[in-house]
Amino acid sequence: MSGLEALITGAASGIGRAIARRLAREGARVWVTDLNAEGAGRVGAEIAASGGDATARALDVTSRSDLERVAEEVYAAGGRLDLLLVNAGVSTMNPFLDLTEEEWDQNFGVNVRGAFLTMQTFARRMVGQEPMSGRELRGKIVLTASMAARRAAPLLVHYSASKFAALGLMQAAARELAPHRITVNAVNPGYVRTEMQDREVAWEARLRGATPDEVVRDYLKDTPLGRLETPEDVAGVVAFLCGPDADFMTGEAIEVNGGAWIA
Ligand SMILES: NC(=O)c1ccc[n+]([C@@H]2O[C@H](COP(=O)([O-])OP(=O)(O)OC[C@H]3O[C@@H](n4cnc5c(N)ncnc54)[C@H](O)[C@@H]3O)[C@@H](O)[C@H]2O)c1
Secondary structure (H helix, E strand, O other): OOOOEEEEOOOOOHHHHHHHHHHHHOOOEEEEEEOOHHHHHHHHHHHHHOOOEEEEEEOOOOOHHHHHHHHHHHHHHHOOOOEEEEOOOOOOOOOHHHOOHHHHHHHHHHHHHHHHHHHHHHHHHHOOOOOOOOOOOOEEEEEEOOHHHOOOOOOOHHHHHHHHHHHHHHHHHHHHHHHHOEEEEEEEEOOEOOHHHHHHHHHHHHHHOOOHHHHHHHHHHOOOOOOOEOHHHHHHHHHHHHOHHHOOOOOOEEEEOOOHHHO
16 A cells, blocks of 8 residues: 555544555545544544654534545645545434434445445545556545445444445446446445444444343344454444456455345
8 A cells, every 4th residue: 555545434432443554554645524523633643653644623414514624635636535534423323213303314424325425525526546556546435334325234224225325336336437447335334343433332222122232142143153253343444445366357356344234
């Protein structure tokens, strides 16, 4: 990844943070962005402290003006973006019959509209840049979708629908961007230990009348490989998709969930 410019959304926490750290460790210059400016700053400082090249910026993926501002800065600094990691996402939990329009709009607002705006803002610039050094491609986009994009998730109707939609966006964009030599792929994580999971375990326990430990035990039972997923498990597959071995792949979503998808 040496010499490549990478931008990660939702990088203040969990999976985004692990992706930023992994790409930086492999030599990419990373733009660590998040709605949470302070958290992004912390991750940027962490990467810099371990010898990586990181710049942290506040970025709300639902805001076209935020995206334009950051894209202008990225292109002014390095003239290109090689790797775009569309990772920011949100969830809430509620049974289908109680789900509110606000929850629906918030999930679709970030997970679909935000992903679309992020991809479009940067792809418009990527199409005008030279290919990456020694490679056929101008750029690569990798989206963090979810196992819930493949398999209905209880209490997560809106989230699941938004992630199915995100895969539709990924595939359709992959077709249109292929002639520009830009690939678009996705990963589908499962039960990943992050702040999002901490929130979901607490909600699910309350909604099911179970204890948080019982909820986690069910996650483990649902995962053939028998442990919770780590953000680094996801980051490794994202790094593969960003690397040259995956340059002839586009429109693909890779399951990285310990087999939970097939359980
Ligand atoms: N944790 C899991 O089990 C799991 C499983 C499958 C998929 N995912 C997906 O992985 C991605 C990362 O999730 P995570 O578990 O690391 O969650 P997380 O809550 O730990 O981190 C998500 C980050 O996104 C940021 N964010 C939220 N809204 C934003 C916005 N509008 N603009 C920019 N940043 C915003 C948050 O501030 C936070 O730092 C999400 O897309 C999520 O849907 C998570």
